[in-house]
Structures are given as C-alpha cells and as structure tokens.
Amino acid sequence: MTTKSEIIVATDGLTKRLGGRTVVNGVNLAIGRGDIYGFLGPNGAGKTTTIRMLLGLARPTSGHIRIFDKDIRKERLAILRKVGSLVEYPSYYGHLNATENLEAVRRLLGAPKSRIDEVLAIVRLTQEARRPVKGFSLGMKQRLGIATALLGNPELLVLDEPTNGLDPAGIQEIRELIKSLPRTSGVTILISSHLLSEVEQMATRVGIIAKGELIYQDGIERLREQAQGRIRLGVSDPEAAWQLLLSYGYPAEWDRTKLTVGQADDRTIAGIVSRLVQSDFQVYRVEEEHASLESIFLQMTGSEASL
Amino acid sequence: MLLRILSAELLKIRRKLVWLLVLAGPLGVVGLEALAYALRFDYMIRPADSAKMWSDLLSGIGSLALPALLIGLAIVASMTAGIEHQMNAWKMTLALPVKKRHVFAGKFLLTALLLFVSCVLLALFSLVFGLTLGSSLGLHGSVPIGGLLREAFYPYLAAMPFIALQAWLSVTMHNQAVPLTVGIVGMIVSLFAGSRFPDWVPYKWPALLNQWHEPLYSVGAGVALGLVVFLVGMFEFVRKDVK
Numbered sequence: 001m002t003t004k005s006e007i008i009v010a011t012d013g014l015t016k017r018l019g020g021r022t023v024v025n026g027v028n029l030a031i032g033r034g035d036i037y038g039f040l041g042p043n044g045a046g047k048t049t050t051i052r053m054l055l056g057l058a059r060p061t062s063g064h065i066r067i068f069d070k071d072i073r074k075e076r077l078a079i080l081r082k083v084g085s086l087v088e089y090p091s092y093y094g095h096l097n098a099t100e101n102l103e104a105v106r107r108l109l110g111a112p113k114s115r116i117d118e119v120l121a122i123v124r125l126t127q128e129a130r131r132p133v134k135g136f137s138l139g140m141k142q143r144l145g146i147a148t149a150l151l152g153n154p155e156l157l158v159l160d161e162p163t164n165g166l167d168p169a170g171i172q173e174i175r176e177l178i179k180s181l182p183r184t185s186g187v188t189i190l191i192s193s194h195l196l197s198e199v200e201q202m203a204t205r206v207g208i209i210a211k212g213e214l215i216y217q218d219g220i221e222r223l224r225e226q227a228q229g230r231i232r233l234g235v236s237d238p239e240a241a242w243q244l245l246l247s248y249g250y251p252a253e254w255d256r257t258k259l260t261v262g263q264a265d266d267r268t269i270a271g272i273v274s275r276l277v278q279s280d281f282q283v284y285r286v287e288e289e290h291a292s293l294e295s296i297f298l299q300m301t302g303s304e305a306s307l
Numbered sequence: 308m309l310l311r312i313l314s315a316e317l318l319k320i321r322r323k324l325v326w327l328l329v330l331a332g333p334l335g336v337v338g339l340e341a342l343a344y345a346l347r348f349d350y351m352i353r354p355a356d357s358a359k360m361w362s363d364l365l366s367g368i369g370s371l372a373l374p375a376l377l378i379g380l381a382i383v384a385s386m387t388a389g390i391e392h393q394m395n396a397w398k399m400t401l402a403l404p405v406k407k408r409h410v411f412a413g414k415f416l417l418t419a420l421l422l423f424v425s426c427v428l429l430a431l432f433s434l435v436f437g438l439t440l441g442s443s444l445g446l447h448g449s450v451p452i453g454g455l456l457r458e459a460f461y462p463y464l465a466a467m468p469f470i471a472l473q474a475w476l477s478v479t480m481h482n483q484a485v486p487l488t489v490g491i492v493g494m495i496v497s498l499f500a501g502s503r504f505p506d507w508v509p510y511k512w513p514a515l516l517n518q519w520h521e522p523l524y525s526v527g528a529g530v531a532l533g534l535v536v537f538l539v540g541m542f543e544f545v546r547k548d549v550k
Contacts, residue, residue: 052398052548052549055398055402056401056402057398057401057402057548057549058548058549059548077404077405077406078404080402080403080404081404083402085399085402087398087399087402088395088398089395091394091395091396091397091398091399091400092394092396093319093390093394093396094393094394095321095322095323096318096319096321096322100318100321103318104315104318104319105315105399105403107311107312107314107315107318108311108312108315108400108403108404108405109403109404110311148399152403152404
C-alpha cells in the first residue's frame with residue numbers, strides 16, 4: 001500500500017460476472033496520487049473489464065469503487081470530470097479532422113477552446129490537425145485518443161492498452177509521451193498492458209491481474225528485487241559439484257541443466273570456487289544470471305498466459 | 308447540458324450524408340408530385356378554384372410524404388447512432404462527465420430535429436410548387452397556410468413513437484440491420500394500416516385517420532406514446548453496460 005500519498009483510486013472486492021463467468025474477482029486496487037500505475041495481465045485477464053467499471057461504463061456485480069474518495073455509483077459525473085480515459089482501440093469520428101474530433105468532446109466537457117491547440121501540441125499532432133482522422137496511422141489515432149483524454153485537464157488519466165497494435169517506433173513515442181505527462185501536469189496515470197516490458201520503464205507501481213484476480217500489487221522496485229540474479233557455475237560434473245557444495249553448506253541448486261547459487265557476496269563465491277578447484281572440478285564459468293521481469297511475470301500469471 | 312450535447316451531435320454529423328438525406332426526402336416527395344402533375348397536365352381536370360387546387364395538391368403530397376417519413380426516420384436514426392457504432396465511440400462518449408440519459412436524449416433529439424428540418428423543407432417546397440402551379444393554371448387565391456403546416460407537421464408528430472423506437476433500437480444495437488428492418492417493415496405496415504387496422508394501432512396514426520375524423524387525436528396519441536417509448540428506451544439505455 002502506498003502510505004505516503006493519498007489514495008486516489010480504491011476498489012474493494014470488485015467483482016464482475018458476465019454470462020456465468022467471473023471475469024473480475026475480488027480485486028482491491030490502490031492507486032496513490034502521482035503514481036504511474038502499471039496494470040498488467042495477459043489478454044483476457046480482466047484488465048479492460050476492471051477499467052470499464054472504474055469509468056462507470058459497466059456495473060460491478062459486487063464490490064465498491066472509490067475514486068477521489070467518492071463512490072462511482074453516487075457521484076459518477078463528479079468523478080469523471082477529473083478523469084480522462086482511453087479505452088482499448090481508439091474511438092474517433094473518421095470523417096472529422098483532429099480539431100473537430102476534439103471539439104466534439106470539448107463541447108461536452110465545456111473546456112476552453114484554447115485547450116484543443118494545447119493538447120494537440122502535447123501529442124505533436126498540430127501539423128495534422130486539419131486532416132480527416134480516417135487517414136491517420138494507428139499511432140496517430142492513438143495519440144489523438146490521448147489528446148482527447150487530456151482535454152479536460154484530468155487529475156487521473158486512464159489508458160487501456162495505449163500501445164496495442166503499434167510498431168516499435170509508435171510504442172516508443174507513446175511511452176515517451178506518457179512518461180513526460182506526470183512531470184508536466186502532476187496527473188496520476190493508470191496504464192494497462194499485457195506487456196511488462198512496456199510498463200516497467202515508466203511505472204512506479206504495478207498491479208498484476210490474472211484470471212480476474214489481482215495477484216500482485218506493489219512498487220516496481222519490489223518486483224525488481226524478486227528478479228534479482230543468481231550466480232551460475234559452469235563446471236565439469238555439475239551434479240557431483242552440487243552435492244559437494246551442499247555438504248559444505250552453500251545454497252547451491254541443481255535443476256539438471258545448470259548449477260546455480262542464490263544471491264551471495266564475493267567472499268562466498270570465492271570460497272565456492274576455491275572449494276571446487278581443490279576438489280579437482282574444472283571451473284569453466286562463473287556468471288551472473290538475471291531473471292527477467294518477464295519470466296517472473298510469466299510465473300505469476302501462469303504458464304498458459306499468452307504474452 | 309442538453310444544448311451542449313446537441314451542439315456536439317450537430318458537429319459530429321458535419322460532412323455526413325445525413326444532411327443530404329434530410330434535403331433529398333422532401334425534395335423527392337414534392338418532385339415526384341410535380342412530375343405527376345407535369346405528366347398529366349394536358350388532360351388534367353382543371354381544379355375549380357385555388358382552394359381545390361391546394362387541397363388536391365396537399366393530399367397528394369401528403370400520401371407520398373407518409374412512407375418517405377416512416378422510412379426516413381429509420382434511416383436518419385440509424386445514421387445518427389451509427390456515427391458512434393462505427394468507430395466504437397460509445398465508450399468514449401459515455402466515459403465523459405455527461406449523464407447517460409442526456410446522451411440518449413441527445414441522439415433522440417438530433418434525429419427528431421433532422422426530421423423536423425425535413426418537414427420544414429417539405430412545407431417550403433410544397434408552398435413553392437403550389438404557387439408555381441397556381442400561377443401556371445391562372446388560379447389566384449390565398450395560400451392555405453394552416454393546411455400546409457398540417458400536411459407537414461401532423462404526420463411528423465403522430466409518428467413520434469416510431470422516431471423514439473428507431474432512435475432506441477439504433478442506439479442500443481450495434482448491428483444496424485435490425486433497426487432498419489424494423490423501420491422498413493413498419494413503413495410497409497403503415498401503408499396498409501389506414502383501412503384495415505383499428506384506431507389504436509400506432510401504425511395508423513401518421514396517416515391521421517380515426518373514426519372521429521379528427522387528425523389532432525392521432526397527433527396527440529402519437530406525441531404521448533412517443534414520450535413513453537422515449538422514456539422506456541432511455542431507462543433501458545441507462546441501465547445497460549456499455550459495449
């Protein structure tokens with residue numbers, strides 16, 4: 001839990017059943033002010049359904065949602081006034097140009113007209129403002145979607161899979177854009193993705209959802225700690241070496257392909273090596289092995305997860 | 308708030324064919340009637356006076372306008388709702404700080420407004436055609452403004468249940484084939500409704516026929532039922548999860 005800052009989004013036992021299937025099951029989100037919250041999970045894990053409930057687009061079967069300390073059921077409009085969102089693939093009116101698309105939303109928000117040029121500049125679409133949106137590339141449409149979300153000067157920005165379907169350059173661009181936002185305007189961002197690598201570079205907190213259940217929620221550093229490396233030893237006859245090391249009390253592990261030692265300081269490693277050499281093992285390699293966040297993510301979300 | 312929604316809706320249909328349809332409907336109806344007169348002009352029985360000419364003209368236009376109105380309202384409703392369906396914009400619109408019932412009301416009002424514009428055009432075109440015909444027949448008399456307005460707006464008001472129904476179906480269903488089918492079937496039913504159906508069948512109302520020979524009864528019933536259908540539709544829309 002974020003204790004130092006105020007919690008902006010809090011859900012309590014959030015559950016949604018659709019056609020007899022529990023799509024979201026007892027999710028307790030906690031997002032603090034100023035967080036960039038990475039909401040992760042494989043496709044179909046319940047991310048979008050959760051986000052739809054946060055925005056009042058879908059009703060929870062049970063559980064509560066409080067945003068800005070207000071109940072979404074009772075004060076939906078007051079909450080949405082301070083929220084900007086982009087849900088899944090971009091929504092736009094293809095026959096209108098970028099400015100008109102933003103104007104259609106601006107009229108509903110009652111934001112000042114000058115805001116349109118501001119958000120176009122933020123997402124760098126000023127040059128393209130007069131072109132019909134149906135001719136835009138997916139990346140540009142997605143940027144227009146973000147511009148739309150920013151139109152009302154939101155305190156909370158909800159972006160559901162904003163880089164889905166983009167090429168690497170587009171992903172990079174959106175990522176840079178998102179990273180630059182909280183610094184410039186102090187917003188809290190909830191960003192969902194099925195790719196950890198995409199979120200890890202910008203998120204300050206991470207929630208991982210799988211099969212509708214939130215299986216992890218903490219700072220990104222905690223996740224990184226879990227991903228800390230092990231020392232891999234390349235030796236002749238590793239199985240015998242493993243038994244030898246165990247007999248001397250070293251935390252060695254042998255999984256039939258590689259011999260590894262968990263986090264150990266330099267002296268321990270030196271001790272291990274000299275012990276192996278003294279026992280006539282040939283030491284080929286001593287190398288640090290980093291478990292990727294990706295593999296931890298895979299472990300958490302289960303092997304059948306599609307990534 | 309409703310005004311803001313309506314202004315956004317009007318912006319969204321910029322450069323859309325729906326405006327063309329709004330113009331083409333009444334133009335087609337009056338044009339068709341003009342064509343009928345032109346073809347028969349030589350052997351047409353010359354109306355006795357201006358009043359007779361106008362009443363013939365208006366009843367002729369009225370009978371053509373009725374199916375055009377009933378099919379037109381289905382198409383217009385489908386097009387205005389289709390703007391959101393096409394690009395999956397419902398989730399964007401409804402995640403904005405607007406009341407869901409206002410969004411629904413906005414779509415209904417937009418449809419009703421566009422059809423109203425069509426009816427105004429119908430009255431205008433009828434007026435122009437009537438004046439032209441009158442002068443070419445050498446008949447001069449006052450223009451029956453009341454009759455003209457009745458011809459243009461009574462069926463529109465009596466068709467309010469169908470405007471509400473089509474707006475509701477078009478907004479809530481992603482597949483526009485369903486509301487369009489309902490609209491087309493409705494138009495066909497209404498063509499035969501005049502003589503065969505009892506007065507309480509709404510499909511009879513836009514023809515303004517009832518046993519009391521009082522068009523205003525049909526208009527009143529239409530507006531009342533239209534309001535009910537609108538409210539039921541709005542309630543259902545608000546309750547439903549957004550796709």
